Amino acid sequence: xxxxxxxxxxxxxxxxxxxxxxxxxxxxxxxxxxxxxxxxxxxxxxxxxxxxxxxxxxxxxxxxxxxxxxxxxxxxxxxxxxxxxxxxxxxxxxxxxxxxxxxxxxxxxxxxxxxxxxxxxxxxxxxxxxxxxxxxxxxxxxxxxxxxxxxxxxxxxxxxxxxxxxxxxxxxxxxxxxxxxxxxxxxxxxxxxxxxxxxxxxxxxxxxxxxxxxxxxxxxxxxxxxxxxxxxxxxxxxxxxxxxxxxxxxx
Numbered sequence: 001x002x003x004x005x006x007x008x009x010x011x012x013x014x015x016x017x018x019x020x021x022x023x024x025x026x027x028x029x030x031x032x033x034x035x036x037x038x039x040x041x042x043x044x045x046x047x048x049x050x051x052x053x054x055x056x057x058x059x060x061x062x063x064x065x066x067x068x069x070x071x072x073x074x075x076x077x078x079x080x081x082x083x084x085x086x087x088x089x090x091x092x093x094x095x096x097x098x099x100x101x102x103x104x105x106x107x108x109x110x111x112x113x114x115x116x117x118x119x120x121x122x123x124x125x126x127x128x129x130x131x132x133x134x135x136x137x138x139x140x141x142x143x144x145x146x147x148x149x150x151x152x153x154x155x156x157x158x159x160x161x162x163x164x165x166x167x168x169x170x171x172x173x174x175x176x177x178x179x180x181x182x183x184x185x186x187x188x189x190x191x192x193x194x195x196x197x198x199x200x201x202x203x204x205x206x207x208x209x210x211x212x213x214x215x216x217x218x219x220x221x222x223x224x225x226x227x228x229x230x231x232x233x234x235x236x237x238x239x240x241x242x243x244x245x246x247x248x249x250x251x
Contacts (some may be wrong), residue, residue, distance in 0.1 A: 149179050
């Protein structure tokens with residue numbers, strides 16, 4: 001059974017090559033996204049790291065996940081519960097990437113407070129549903145990290161899930177997506193969790209089919225930090241949805 005704390009301690013206990021790349025990508029992406037929009041973090045798990053850079057650019061953040069226990073983990077951090085997972089090193093690293101300088105504990109605390117202020121809604125989601133959130137609205141920015149490859153059992157299901165969640169993005173909105181690469185499973189401790197194998201070409205094809213501007217697609221591939229985790233690396237994607245995109249049902 002998936003336990004948020006086991007996952008957090010295995011993957012986010014420190015800032016290695018993979019986590020640094022995730023933070024670096026987020027900082028660069030949010031520099032280029034128009035400010036003052038509303039962001040949805042879809043399937044965010046028990047993590048808040050992409051919201052650190054986002055909080056300085058958007059006016060509001062909505063967070064959703066399929067598992068109640070993941071939402072509870074995030075809620076503990078948002079409420080300042082001392083038992084919550086400690087993200088301060090991720091906040092510090094993000095601030096350093098934004099300005100290329102060290103930051104004081106006061107600056108770190110201020111950014112933590114800003115993230116907590118920006119997150120206004122926590123709720124459940126299910127990427128397998130045509131309406132993946134109960135109160136559907138469209139967003140200026142959609143973030144989804146390491147979600148769909150575990151939510152689906154095969155490429156066809158992944159493709160439907162992808163269609164469902166990008167339907168939540170406004171025309172001219174921006175998608176930020178991260179996925180593990182070339183994996184049929186991944187690990188948390190001794191536990192193996194299934195995954196759909198995704199590669200860069202798969203993502204480019206899906207993005208174009210869903211009405212994203214081909215010229216806007218930015219993809220980075222990061223080699224796996226620990227091959228024992230059963231995936232080849234990470235794929236990080238940013239893309240802009242075209243203004244005339246129509247959200248038709250996936251068939």
